[in-house]
Amino acid sequence: MATRHPTQRQRIQRPAPMYLQVAQEIAQEIRAGDYQPGDRLPSEAQMVASFGVGKATVRQAIAEVRAMGLIDVHQGKGSIVRGPAVQAVEVDRTIFRTGKKWSVPQPGESEKPTITRTSLDGVPAALLAQPDQDAISVEQMIRDPATDTRMAWRLFIPLSVAASTPVLAEDPAQPIADHYQALAEAGHTLSWEEHVTARTPYPDERSALRLRDTSPLMITYRVTSGTDARPLLCEELRVPATARLRFPLNATKAPAKSRTRKA
Amino acid sequence: MATRHPTQRQRIQRPAPMYLQVAQEIAQEIRAGDYQPGDRLPSEAQMVASFGVGKATVRQAIAEVRAMGLIDVHQGKGSIVRGPAVQAVEVDRTIFRTGKKWSVPQPGESEKPTITRTSLDGVPAALLAQPDQDAISVEQMIRDPATDTRMAWRLFIPLSVAASTPVLAEDPAQPIADHYQALAEAGHTLSWEEHVTARTPYPDERSALRLRDTSPLMITYRVTSGTDARPLLCEELRVPATARLRFPLNATKAPAKSRTRKA
DNA sequence: TATCATTTGTTCGTATGTATC
DNA sequence: CGATACATACGAACAAATGAT
Numbered sequence: 191m192a193t194r195h196p197t198q199r200q201r202i203q204r205p206a207p208m209y210l211q212v213a214q215e216i217a218q219e220i221r222a223g224d225y226q227p228g229d230r231l232p233s234e235a236q237m238v239a240s241f242g243v244g245k246a247t248v249r250q251a252i253a254e255v256r257a258m259g260l261i262d263v264h265q266g267k268g269s270i271v272r273g274p275a276v277q278a279v280e281v282d283r284t285i286f287r288t289g290k291k292w293s294v295p296q297p298g299e300s301e302k303p304t305i306t307r308t309s310l311d312g313v314p315a316a317l318l319a320q321p322d323q324d325a326i327s328v329e330q331m332i333r334d335p336a337t338d339t340r341m342a343w344r345l346f347i348p349l350s351v352a353a354s355t356p357v358l359a360e361d362p363a364q365p366i367a368d369h370y371q372a373l374a375e376a377g378h379t380l381s382w383e384e385h386v387t388a389r390t391p392y393p394d395e396r397s398a399l400r401l402r403d404t405s406p407l408m409i410t411y412r413v414t415s416g417t418d419a420r421p422l423l424c425e426e427l428r429v430p431a432t433a434r435l436r437f438p439l440n441a442t443k444a445p446a447k448s449r450t451r452k453a
Numbered sequence: 454m455a456t457r458h459p460t461q462r463q464r465i466q467r468p469a470p471m472y473l474q475v476a477q478e479i480a481q482e483i484r485a486g487d488y489q490p491g492d493r494l495p496s497e498a499q500m501v502a503s504f505g506v507g508k509a510t511v512r513q514a515i516a517e518v519r520a521m522g523l524i525d526v527h528q529g530k531g532s533i534v535r536g537p538a539v540q541a542v543e544v545d546r547t548i549f550r551t552g553k554k555w556s557v558p559q560p561g562e563s564e565k566p567t568i569t570r571t572s573l574d575g576v577p578a579a580l581l582a583q584p585d586q587d588a589i590s591v592e593q594m595i596r597d598p599a600t601d602t603r604m605a606w607r608l609f610i611p612l613s614v615a616a617s618t619p620v621l622a623e624d625p626a627q628p629i630a631d632h633y634q635a636l637a638e639a640g641h642t643l644s645w646e647e648h649v650t651a652r653t654p655y656p657d658e659r660s661a662l663r664l665r666d667t668s669p670l671m672i673t674y675r676v677t678s679g680t681d682a683r684p685l686l687c688e689e690l691r692v693p694a695t696a697r698l699r700f701p702l703n704a705t706k707a708p709a710k711s712r713t714r715k716a
Numbered sequence: 717t718a719t720c721a722t723t724t725g726t727t728c729g730t731a732t733g734t735a736t737c
Numbered sequence: 738c739g740a741t742a743c744a745t746a747c748g749a750a751c752a753a754a755t756g757a758t
Contacts, residue, residue: 245729249744385698472745508747512725527754530755532723
């Protein structure tokens with residue numbers, strides 16, 4: 191009781207951890223232009239001396255700055271300041287239609303696809319609304335030569351859909367636009383929706399997609415639906431978060447019962 | 454020379470770092486069901502003993518498992534196994550139209566907006582194609598009470614647009630659908646596109662959005678364009694990557710010169 | 717309410733391995 | 738080959754949060 195001063199209790203403010211302070215200091219110096227893109231930051235040992243903190247603190251600080259995307263760190267070389275020139279790859283998610291033909295932008299060169307049979311699980315299963323079902327899976331790595339960006343594409347064709355539209359199963363690895371056309375010719379009125387999320391990549395994804403540092407991973411699921419909004423196909427695309435996904439948006443006719451806007 | 458066996462040079466394979474091995478082991482045990490959602494993992498000290506490695510190694514391993522999204526870590530409590538029940542908040546990015554009125558889904562409750570004047574910079578500046586220009590900025594925090602998810606919304610109205618359509622500047626904080634309507638009434642034929650990216654959040658964003666652990670941040674920019682595809686407005690929405698953004702997609706009439714599909 | 721044991725968070729120091737130049 | 742720099746790993750200590758006593 192006597193040891194606590196009520197007037198102080200409001201204002202207490204603990205200092206941020208030292209590693210965060212150091213990180214902020216480094217980030218500030220970079221943004222201020224003290225280091226130009228391409229420059230090397232002082233070595234860890236030098237920072238230990240100049241900041242007067244331990245090595246673990248410096249390393250944690252550098253990890254933060256790297257997570258901010260301001261530097262690249264290379265063993266044996268040092269920490270290199272990134273330029274804003276890290277141009278974002280733009281991945282166009284538009285679906286084009288010319289008469290009865292469909293086409294989708296191709297963001298790079300594709301490697302040869304792998305066709306397997308898998309059980310539906312996780313998000314694709316939920317989006318396809320068909321749990322406990324198997325699907326034909328087509329996997330393909332896509333590489334954009336201009337920026338050396340790698341993307342992982344995967345198509346899920348539920349077996350029930352392959353059964354009712356056998357042409358899909360005949361050549362699962364054909365261009366996706368041909369799948370769209372086949373479904374349309376089978377009498378479906380197609381519509382699409384896309385779901386985007388992001389997460390920290392797993393170690394194997396980091397190496398497969400050549401992800402540098404702590405860059406997150408964007409994952410987008412495109413669901414192709416037919417008549418009665420029945421989901422038919424699910425495409426998954428995983429891209430480094432250095433990219434930007436582009437969606438064209440059209441206004442949709444509101445349902446009869448229009449949504450009320452909350453406060 | 455004599456110390457190197459040429460026949461070995463092809464097969465060398467360094468073992469993975471111990472912290473990754475430990476992380477994989479923990480992740481495997483979780484996925485195998487050895488620990489149920491809600492269970493506490495063994496404490497760091499116990500792992501140090503059971504794995505026979507140092508504390509720093511265990512901590513790095515736990516950081517990996519946490520980055521995989523398998524556990525939540527709380528100081529003083531321990532590491533809690535997450536359930537797959539971490540339902541993703543779905544943020545619907547549809548734009549609805551009823552006759553001459555627009556509406557957009559409201560993902561939660563809004564706090565009171567802050568109106569400032571800023572200079573356009575970074576992605577919004579590039580998307581609005583109007584560098585070296587000022588803009589009216591409206592900032593607002595949105596909270597989804599069901600999942601306690603926070604989102605940061607921001608609107609940029611370039612001064613040139615505010616000048617040619619003064620009604621926008623009169624009440625910048627009005628519902629965004631009213632801005633759309635005002636622009637339509639001013640003679641614009643509206644269209645939208647949305648750009649999505651992700652990155653590691655800054656420390657201040659982590660606290661403002663109450664981000665747990667190492668969850669990345671998704672950022673989406675919605676650009677409203679008028680006649681002649683002239684960009685008019687830019688909305689920025691930052692949401693935790695635990696959310697899913699949902700876009701409806703309509704096929705777009707292909708331009709006269711249809712895109713050729715590369716190999 | 718206050719205390720205490722447990723658990724994670726932060727920080728230091730030191731040593732060794734590996735990549736780069 | 739050697740010097741430099743980052744990566745990994747160990748040990749130790751104290752701070753801060755949590756939950757039970």
